[in-house]
Amino acid sequence: MNQTPQAAIYRPASEIDALMPDIAAPVAAADFPQTILRYRNDRAAASVGLDELSDAQWIAHFGRFEPLEGSLPQPLALRYHGHQFRHYNPDIGDGRGFLFTQLRDDAGRLLDLGTKGTGQTPYSRFGDGRLTLKGGVREILATEMLEALGVNTSKTFSIIETGEALERNDEPSPTRGAAMVRLSHSHIRIGSFQRAAFHDDKALLAKLTDYALTRLYGETPGDNPSAQLLGRVVERTADLAASYMVAGFVHGVLNSDNINVTGESFDYGPWRFTPLWDAHFTAAYFDQQGLYAFGRQAEAIHWDVAQLAVSLRPLVEAPSLIEQLERFPTLYGDAMQRRFCWRLGVEGIDPGAMIEAAVRGLVTSGTPIDRFFHDWRGGTAPSGAHYDDAGWAPFREAIAGFTALPNARDHPYWSDEAPCSMHIDEVESIWSAIDTDDDWTPLHNKVAAIRRMGDAHRIAR
Numbered sequence: 001m002n003q004t005p006q007a008a009i010y011r012p013a014s015e016i017d018a019l020m021p022d023i024a025a026p027v028a029a030a031d032f033p034q035t036i037l038r039y040r041n042d043r044a045a046a047s048v049g050l051d052e053l054s055d056a057q058w059i060a061h062f063g064r065f066e067p068l069e070g071s072l073p074q075p076l077a078l079r080y081h082g083h084q085f086r087h088y089n090p091d092i093g094d095g096r097g098f099l100f101t102q103l104r105d106d107a108g109r110l111l112d113l114g115t116k117g118t119g120q121t122p123y124s125r126f127g128d129g130r131l132t133l134k135g136g137v138r139e140i141l142a143t144e145m146l147e148a149l150g151v152n153t154s155k156t157f158s159i160i161e162t163g164e165a166l167e168r169n170d171e172p173s174p175t176r177g178a179a180m181v182r183l184s185h186s187h188i189r190i191g192s193f194q195r196a197a198f199h200d201d202k203a204l205l206a207k208l209t210d211y212a213l214t215r216l217y218g219e220t221p222g223d224n225p226s227a228q229l230l231g232r233v234v235e236r237t238a239d240l241a242a243s244y245m246v247a248g249f250v251h252g253v254l255n256s257d258n259i260n261v262t263g264e265s266f267d268y269g270p271w272r273f274t275p276l277w278d279a280h281f282t283a284a285y286f287d288q289q290g291l292y293a294f295g296r297q298a299e300a301i302h303w304d305v306a307q308l309a310v311s312l313r314p315l316v317e318a319p320s321l322i323e324q325l326e327r328f329p330t331l332y333g334d335a336m337q338r339r340f341c342w343r344l345g346v347e348g349i350d351p352g353a354m355i356e357a358a359v360r361g362l363v364t365s366g367t368p369i370d371r372f373f374h375d376w377r378g379g380t381a382p383s384g385a386h387y388d389d390a391g392w393a394p395f396r397e398a399i400a401g402f403t404a405l406p407n408a409r410d411h412p413y414w415s416d417e418a419p420c421s422m423h424i425d426e427v428e429s430i431w432s433a434i435d436t437d438d439d440w441t442p443l444h445n446k447v448a449a450i451r452r453m454g455d456a457h458r459i460a461r
């Protein structure tokens with residue numbers, strides 16, 4: 001059973017100083033015409049001791065970006081490189097956001113408050129440094145849904161409308177502008193290491209490795225810190241890839257600058273939840289080759305982690321890095337089994353055959369992913385459904401050997417007629433209410449429904 005978390009106290013930090021000035025450039029936030037508070041995530045704020053801020057204080061810090069006491073005196077735009085759709089790009093970095101604050105949560109974990117849409121930086125290239133309000137709303141929905149489904153994700157912390165009219169090529173314009181703040185377990189990316197390797201900066205590579213191990217993983221570096229770090233990243237990202245699959249989520253842009261070294265999902269652009277188990281489903285209209293399609297996400301993330309290994313080569317010989325990389329497929333398979341059983345609310349020995357039968361049934365029958373997990377929660381066969389079809393016989397036989405987790409169906413959510421989903425039609429409907437009538441009620445209602453679903457999943461052991 002869940003327990004209400006204890007309120008945290010505000011614990012500022014500035015650990016990023018250990019990497020300065022190599023890792024980032026000081027910048028100033030844009031001066032917005034207006035700062036209208038549209039969303040504050042008090043649940044996330046409570047975990048870092050900021051939930052007691054008044055709305056005026058909240059706007060001052062997260063709309064005007066007045067420094068939080070004891071942390072960074074000035075925002076920092078991080079420098080990094082990255083492979084974007086497998087093409088190396090040395091001309092990127094935080095182009096419309098920055099690291100605003102570092103602080104610790106109620107467990108002592110170092111976290112970042114980073115921004116999006118807060119103005120131009122030295123890495124903006126030809127961009128305006130802004131974020132659309134629709135983009136901010138979409139990120140709220142993505143992060144809330146992923147958190148509810150057990151994915152290790154950043155939290156959308158704040159959305160403030162800026163009173164600006166933005167021109168965009170891929171949506172009706174002019175459209176409303178926003179400044180977003182996200183709470184993340186680090187903004188140090190694989191691309192941060194790639195930049196250091198590109199410049200043959202062994203000292204920075206060593207500092208980045210030490211920072212990640214000591215500040216982010218809380219570990220003492222051993223005899224081979226590079227392989228030690230790569231091993232942790234392999235473990236976290238293999239689990240991340242599996243969590244996407246079990247959630248039915250497609251990130252859309254799994255470039256190496258979008259994979260951070262803590263394995264936490266972040267930076268949501270053209271994301272989608274696929275209604276069906278369709279390996280070819282893509283989220284980004286510009287992903288013409290399906291590089292980051294639903295069924296290729298593990299491959300894409302593994303490829304990105306391999307670029308981290310390449311970047312660490314100036315510090316260590318290849319065999320120890322290869323050894324860590326080769327763990328990814330097995331770890332991914334283990335995570336798929338663990339997470340699939342978690343969402344089903346069952347436990348048993350050797351779930352591989354059961355999962356294979358479930359996926360086959362999902363594909364051949366066209367059953368929606370969320371519907372399947374909702375119907376079969378606790379491993380009990382639903383009545384009056386199409387699961388009596390011959391195509392589901394292997395799954396029905398396999399699931400019979402599993403037992404329900406304690407409290408698997410105790411939450412009233414499991415008696416709802418339909419599961420809580422987040423597909424593109426509903427995303428557009430929620431945005432339309434805001435855009436047309438300035439009606440935020442559908443968004444707030446959806447966040448409440450998603451959190452209720454999350455509570456239903458967490459109630460089981």
